[in-house]
Amino acid sequence: MDWEARLDRLQERHEALTQTVEMIVASQRETAERHDREIATLTGEMTKLTQLMGQTDQFIHSLARIAPSHERRIEKLEEGNEK
DSSP: OOHHHHHHHHHHHHHHHHHHHHHHHHHHHHHHHHHHHHHHHHHHHHHHHHHHHHHHHHHHHHHHHHHHHHHHHHHHHHHHHHO
């Protein structure tokens, strides 16, 4: 094989490697963009869940404040029925 043929072969290999690297880079960019979109979606969902958990916490605390007065009321009603 002469030098010219070797050089042609090296150029072909170089082109093939360049195309492969370009495909890998494009694929990586797509993956990174998709990842960024998914992270943004998950962040939004986590924000919603955090807000809902805060509302649930407030609701539970409201019930905890109301429960003792209802319990006393029930006890008074039960005492009144026993007499």
